[in-house]
Amino acid sequence: MKEQFALKFLSGKYQGGEFPIPEGQEVVVGRASEFDMVLVEDMVSRKHAIIQVSQGALTIEDLGSTNGTFVNGERLEKTAELSVGDRILIGTSILKVVSNSNDTANKATSRKLSENPVNDKDELSGLLDDARVPDLLALLNSAKKTGRLALNTGKVLGDIYVRDGNIFFATYQNRDEMGPHKALSRIIGWQSGTYRFVPLEPDVDFLFELEEPITQLVSTAQNTFDKFQLISDNLPDSSCDLTISKPLEANLSDLNASELDIFQLIYNHGKLDRVLDLAITNDPGTAEIIIRLIEKEYVIAF
Numbered sequence: 001m002k003e004q005f006a007l008k009f010l011s012g013k014y015q016g017g018e019f020p021i022p023e024g025q026e027v028v029v030g031r032a033s034e035f036d037m038v039l040v041e042d043m044v045s046r047k048h049a050i051i052q053v054s055q056g057a058l059t060i061e062d063l064g065s066t067n068g069t070f071v072n073g074e075r076l077e078k079t080a081e082l083s084v085g086d087r088i089l090i091g092t093s094i095l096k097v098v099s100n101s102n103d104t105a106n107k108a109t110s111r112k113l114s115e116n117p118v119n120d121k122d123e124l125s126g127l128l129d130d131a132r133v134p135d136l137l138a139l140l141n142s143a144k145k146t147g148r149l150a151l152n153t154g155k156v157l158g159d160i161y162v163r164d165g166n167i168f169f170a171t172y173q174n175r176d177e178m179g180p181h182k183a184l185s186r187i188i189g190w191q192s193g194t195y196r197f198v199p200l201e202p203d204v205d206f207l208f209e210l211e212e213p214i215t216q217l218v219s220t221a222q223n224t225f226d227k228f229q230l231i232s233d234n235l236p237d238s239s240c241d242l243t244i245s246k247p248l249e250a251n252l253s254d255l256n257a258s259e260l261d262i263f264q265l266i267y268n269h270g271k272l273d274r275v276l277d278l279a280i281t282n283d284p285g286t287a288e289i290i291i292r293l294i295e296k297e298y299v300i301a302f
Contacts, residue, residue, distance in 0.1 A: 005058045005084070006100035007051070011126030012093030013041065020100050026052040029090060030063075043067045043091035043143050049076075058082040058097065067091070067143045073135035075142065087131065089139050092124040094131045124197040128153075133160075133188050134218050136195060141165035141214050147200055153193035160187065161204065167217050168209040178277055180210055184217060185224035185282060227284040234291050236301040238273045242266045242290070243300050250298050262289045266299055 006020045019037060021027055028035040030047040039048070045065035052059060061079040062069040069076040070089035082088070088095040124136070128151065136149060137160065144165040151158040161169040172183035210217060236242075244267055255263060258281060265275045272290070279286040293299040 003056060003084070004100045005053060005082075006098050007088070007095040008098045010087075010094040010096055010130040011124065012091065013039070014093060015126065018098070018100070019095075021051055021053050021058065023053045023056070026050055039091055039093055041091045048090060051082075060088065065090075067139075070135060070138060070142075073132055073138060075138065087135070089131070089135060094126060094135075096130060124195075126195060128190050128193045128195055131195065133190060133195075134222065136197075137162075137167065137214065137218055140197065145197070147197050148204075150196050150198055151187055151190060151193060152195075153190055158183065158187035158190070160184065161200070163200075166214050168211075169206050170210075175277060180206075181217075181221070182282060185221040185228075188218065188221040189225035189229070224282050224284060228282075228287060231284050231287045231291070235287055236272060236294075238276075240272055240301050241270055242272055242275065243270060243302070245297050245300055248298065250296055255298070258285070259289050259293065262286060263293060263298060266290075266293070272301070 004020070004023070006018045009015050009017045009019075019027075025036075027037055027050065028047065029037040029039065029044075029049045029051060031038070031040055031044045032046045035047065037051075045063070045067070047063050048065040049063055049069050050061045059079055059081050060069065060071065060076065062076045071080050071082070072087055082097050084097050084099050086097045088097070124139075133149075133151070140147075140149065140162050142165065146163045146165075147161075149160040149162065151160070157173055159171045159174075160167060167184070170180040170184040170187060172178055172186050175183075212220075244263075252260070252263070262275065262279060262281075265278055269275055269278065275290065276283055276286055281289070290299070294301055
């Protein structure tokens with residue numbers, strides 16, 4: 001028996017709704033009222049994409065939309081085959097491909113989603129379990145949006161500031177001492193929590209702004225995040241205390257400038273998480289230095 005598919009809305013106006021894609025039916029997605037899946041919002045083109053199942057294969061084709069169609073975070077050039085679990089971004093709607101065993105999957109649907117929206121605003125919000133931060137940034141960049149992407153893991157807050165689709169600042173827990181590059185590298189890999197894109201506050205002002213292209217910023221941040229995840233297994237617990245070895249038998253003259261900077265931060269603050277926050281080096285670079293200082297008995301973790 002051929003697999004039956006449906007699209008589940010994870011964000012946007014129609015969050016929580018499902019749209020079955022019957023075998024042999026071509027579903028046209030767009031803003032115009034005559035199409036099968038009508039998404040009434042400014043980020044959706046009049047005739048945006050086509051989704052269909054043919055001989056058990058589910059495919060999606062972008063029809064030259066202005067803001068693009070994204071599949072698993074990648075902008076769709078033309079056509080792609082979809083599988084259960086894949087994520088599609090169209091406008092502010094994130095849709096997940098799910099298996100549909102209901103009888104409705106065998107029937108064409110004429111229901112217009114615009115008749116029963118969950119929200120009456122074009123609001124980009126939802127769960128990070130369903131949408132990744134790079135996916136959202138790619139969508140905002142494509143649509144040339146300006147605002148703040150507010151992220152919340154339930155324990156930690158992060159904000160990414162966007163102007164005309166480009167990142168110009170990022171904050172982690174609103175910590176003034178942390179630069180935007182480090183903040184972005186901590187936020188970029190979050191996979192649980194919530195997100196919401198909101199207008200910029202009128203008084204938003206930073207001493208300096210990020211100027212690198214968004215693709216470079218996201219790539220560098222993702223690489224930094226991934227590298228730290230690998231190194232962090234060799235670090236003590238983030239809340240542990242660090243102290244200078246007494247008596248200090250190792251020679252300070254053997255340390256380079258970066259190692260001396262971290263050594264001084266440990267001496268002044270004594271907490272691993274504070275040292276990571278305050279260090280000029282990025283998180284994996286700081287972690288590598290801390291591990292070396294512990295191994296060479298300059299520092300003790302407890």
